[in-house]
Structure formats: C-alpha cells, structure tokens
Amino acid sequence: MNKAVTTASLALALALSAALAVAAIPMTAHAAEKDKCFGVALKGKNDCKAGAGTSCAGTSKVDYQSNAWSMVPKGTCEQTASPTSPTGFGQLQEFKAKSA
Known part of the structure; x- marks a missing residue:
C-alpha cells in the first residue's frame, strides 16, 4: 500500500x-428520558426483573405483574393503567399486587 x-x-x-x-x-x-414502571407489562413483554426464578426481559408470567417493569416515557408511569396496583396505575417501585 x-x-x-x-x-x-x-x-x-x-x-x-x-x-x-x-x-x-x-x-x-x-x-x-424513561422510567422503570412496575405493573404495566403484559405477559412475556417486560423489559426486566420479574421475580425469583426469572432471568430478565420477557420473563413475566402474567399481565401486569407487580414485580416486572417496562421502560415508559418519563412522567407517564403513574398515569398508565395497572389493574394489579393498589392505585390502579403503574408504580415506580415494585409493589404487592392487590387481590382480584
């Protein structure tokens, strides 16, 4: 060369x-510009953390699992519906799911 x-x-x-x-x-x-939002992911659609015995993304076992999170636009988590949440909306921290 x-x-x-x-x-x-x-x-x-x-x-x-x-x-x-x-x-x-x-x-x-x-x-x-995103927040981790617990309790808003559909079954198998979480971004990470889904409790003991799971590895990470895509491992949530049920819709709106309280210990599985998805990334959402900052400021929208607590406005996103979550039927398992005590408030009825996503949470910025893992929570104990309410009984159906």
Missing part, C-alpha cells in the same frame, strides 16, 4: 469513529 491510501484509510476510520461516538449521545439522553 502506498502512503496516500493508508492516510486516506486512517482518516476514514477516524471519521467513522467520531460519527459513531456522536450517534451514541442521543441514545444515552433518550434512555434518561
């Missing part, structure tokens, strides 16, 4: 790295 091709390849690699780094910033900011 000649020096011009090597320099051009290096410049392209650096530009691509910079572009990827900038692209990652909005994803981080986007994640900060």
